[in-house]
Amino acid sequence: xxxxxxxxxxxxxxxxxxxxxxxxxxxxxxxxxxxxxxxxxxxxxxxxxxxxxxxxxxxxxxxxxxxxxxxxxxxxxxxxxxxxxxxxxxxxxxxxxxxxxxxxxxxxxxxxxxxxxxxxxxxxxxxxxxxxxxxxxxxxxxxxxxxxxxxxxxxxxxxxxxxxxxxxxxxxxxxxxxxxxxxxxxxxxxxxxxxxxxxxxxxxxxxxxxxxxxxxxxxxxxxxxxxxxxxxxxxxxxxxxxxxxxxxxxx
Amino acid sequence: xxxxxxxxxxxxxxxxxxxxxxxxxxxxxxxxxxxxxxxxxxxxxxxxxxxxxxxxxxxxxxxxxxxxxxxxxxxxxxxxxxxxxxxxxxxxxxxxxxxxxxxxxxxxxxxxxxxxxxxxxxxxxxxxxxxxxxxxxxxxxxxxxxxxxxxxxxxxxxxxxxxxxxxxxxxxxxxxxxxxxxxxxxxxxxxxxxxxxxxxxxxxxxxxxxxxxxxxxxxxxxxxxxxxxxx
Numbered sequence: 150x151x152x153x154x155x156x157x158x159x160x161x162x163x164x165x166x167x168x169x170x171x172x173x174x175x176x177x178x179x180x181x182x183x184x185x186x187x188x189x190x191x192x193x194x195x196x197x198x199x200x201x202x203x204x205x206x207x208x209x210x211x212x213x214x215x216x217x218x219x220x221x222x223x224x225x226x227x228x229x230x231x232x233x234x235x236x237x238x239x240x241x242x243x244x245x246x247x248x249x250x251x252x253x254x255x256x257x258x259x260x261x262x263x264x265x266x267x268x269x270x271x272x273x274x275x276x277x278x279x280x281x282x283x284x285x286x287x288x289x290x291x292x293x294x295x296x297x298x299x300x301x302x303x304x305x306x307x308x309x310x311x312x313x314x315x316x317x318x319x320x321x322x323x324x325x326x327x328x329x330x331x332x333x334x335x336x337x338x339x340x341x342x343x344x345x346x347x348x349x350x351x352x353x354x355x356x357x358x359x360x361x362x363x364x365x366x367x368x369x370x371x372x373x374x375x376x377x378x379x380x381x382x383x384x385x386x387x388x389x390x391x392x393x394x395x396x397x398x399x400x
Numbered sequence: 401x402x403x404x405x406x407x408x409x410x411x412x413x414x415x416x417x418x419x420x421x422x423x424x425x426x427x428x429x430x431x432x433x434x435x436x437x438x439x440x441x442x443x444x445x446x447x448x449x450x451x452x453x454x455x456x457x458x459x460x461x462x463x464x465x466x467x468x469x470x471x472x473x474x475x476x477x478x479x480x481x482x483x484x485x486x487x488x489x490x491x492x493x494x495x496x497x498x499x500x501x502x503x504x505x506x507x508x509x510x511x512x513x514x515x516x517x518x519x520x521x522x523x524x525x526x527x528x529x530x531x532x533x534x535x536x537x538x539x540x541x542x543x544x545x546x547x548x549x550x551x552x553x554x555x556x557x558x559x560x561x562x563x564x565x566x567x568x569x570x571x572x573x574x575x576x577x578x579x580x581x582x583x584x585x586x587x588x589x590x591x592x593x594x595x596x597x598x599x600x601x602x603x604x605x606x607x608x609x610x611x612x613x614x615x616x617x618x619x620x621x622x623x624x625x626x627x628x629x630x631x
Contacts, residue, residue, distance in 0.1 A: 157507070168507050221508040247508035254501050301597075317510075319519060320494075321501030322417075352416055361501035362417030362494040364521060365587040367514035378597040380590075387593020389418045396412065 150176040150237065153245040154189065156201055159258050166258065168247070178238035182225065183208060183215060185237055202261040210234040210374065213309030216316070217262050218249045223313035223372040231311065231374040251316035254359045255323070266312050268358045269326060273310075275354035276347035277330040279339050298336045305332035307375040314369035314377075320361030325369035327351050328385035329377045335388055345397035348388030417497065418591070420490040425588035427483035432581065432610075434480060439617040445630055449554040456553035488529070495522055517583035524576045531573035538566070561625035570622045578615030582607050 152173045159166025173192075176185055183205050190200035206214040215232040219225035225235045240246065250258050255268040294302075308329035315323045331348050334340035340347070356362075363382060370379040391397075413419035444455045463472040517524075534544070538560050542549030546559045561567040585607040589595055595603060624630040 155507075218506060218508070221506060221510040249506055249508065252502050252504055252506055254503055319510075320498035322498075349416075352418055356417050356497075359501055361498040362421065364421075364494070364498075364518060365515075365583070365590050366518040369514075371514055378600075380595045380597045380600055383590045383593045383595035385593075386418050386421075386591050389416065390422055390591075390593060393409070393412045393416070393419055393422075396409065 150178060150240070150242045150244075152176050152185075152237075152240065152243075155245060155247045156261070157249045157258075158201070158261055159250075160199075160260065162257055162259060166261075168249075176237050178236070180237045181208070181233055182219070182235040182237065183233050202259075202263045204263050205233060208233040211309055213311035216251050216264060216266070216311055216313070218247075218251065218316055220247050223251070223316040224311075224374055228371075229374055229376050231309075234374075251312050253312075253315050253321045255321075256312060256315065264312075266310075268360070269310050269312060269323065271358060272323065272327055272351050272354050273330065276343065276350040277334070279334060279343060281339070292338045294337060302333050302336040305329045305336070305377060305381050308333070308373075308377055309375060311374060313372045313374060315360065317368040317372040318361065318363075319366055319368060320364055322361040322363045322369075323355050323358075324360075324363035324382050324385070325373060325377055325379070327355050328381040331388060332381040332384040335384060343399075344388060345392035345395065346399040348385055349392040349397060350399065352385065352389050417494060420494055421587075421591045423486050424490045425591040427487040428584050428588055430479065430483045431487070432585065434476070435577070435581075435614060439614055442621050443617065445554065445557065445621055445624070449552065452554040452557075453552045484529075484532075488525070491522065491525060515583055517579045518587070520576075520579055521583055524580045527576045528573060528580060531569070531576075534569070535573075557621070558625055558631055561622040562631075564626060567622035567626045571619045574615050574618040577618070578611040581614060582611035585610055 154171045154173060155168045156171065157166055158169040171189055173185065173189055176188070180188070183203070186201060186203060193200045204214040204216055206212040208215075210231040210233060213231075215224075217224075217232050219232065219235075224230060224232050225239070227235050227239055248262065250256075250262045251264045251266070253264075256264040256266050259265050306329075308326060310326060312323070312326070314325035315321060318324070331351060334347065335344045365379070365382065367379050370377065407415065413422065441455055441459070444452045459473055460470045467475065537543040538545050539553070539556055542551070542556060545551075545556050546563075547556050551559075561570070586595075586604050589603055589607075621630075
């Protein structure tokens, strides 16, 4: 396959970036998208040029590192798939592919396609946990959990924190991410003591970090590699409004 | 022990993006109930001039014994005005937040994922607001109505919609209203936390049906005047 790539190149956070064109002549349909970029980078290094920086780690769709908007869609054209699990057979010979970083004020570009997504860590720190004493772990089956809650909590827990929801959201909102964490912990018995303040604090942090507000567009769910349901956001709204009405407080 | 002062419920609500959305959901719900009542009232046009004008007169006389002439009508107008101010205030605030959240956009035009109605909420809302201003000047005060303010409600309506461009503008506005309700109703239910993965399709269908009924219920009036069924 012969492909024309247009990739966002930006040397540093302050530098002005632009789309740069590259032509690759020998792309195998069985390559993953990242392997295709590896081939490009190999070529660039051989030519003594600066390789394209991009985040990647596990390359098996579970670490949430690979973050790129491919032809206007976060993680590219295949549904429920991270960029690393996307294969070149989904493109055709002669295609032009635009590759850009996640775009959000809360995700500043570090270099090329690499963005700083520690804003998501800040949201987790503000409430995405349960407080338990370490030491003697209780017997896991001692606390019964009904099947539906267990399944829904597990679905939400599959969120890998890649940030595609933010990248796709017309409002630049991290609502699906925050909602996934709130749903995951809020449906389980162990998450109950901090449930109200968790939802409130995580939303407050998200607002503070300059993420946009949710308008239930649903683009987040469309691009989410884990298919986190849009209804998780209802769970977050439910907990936040409950906490707002009752004036739940953590101190 | 340090006790941090608790903010009151108003600042707690207005202080978060979800709180602002809940204000939009409540005020939107008020509009929806009003619009349904308004639509049912409008359909009296098909029962003739007497039925329609009597309805218009009745609106002014509801609860007269307690609230006086036009008392209830002015209470409704006050509630709607407060609602529209809060609804737009919250909307513009969230709009500004969204603009701020993505200072640099994408080079490749984003494919339209998610709901079309959702993406037209803001400009659709602006169109509806402009329409409402025209609508009040036309059929309530009569300022821009060919017959002026004092004629019968039925005659004013027919005279107004006899201008094809007014009827067309009205139809476009109620289509915009339909889109707004289609997303707004579902979105309000989601904001109140009443959605689930199982119920989502049913709720979206419900919102679509409500929006379609309201759009048709309103559009049928100017169309009937345009095509001479009412005159």
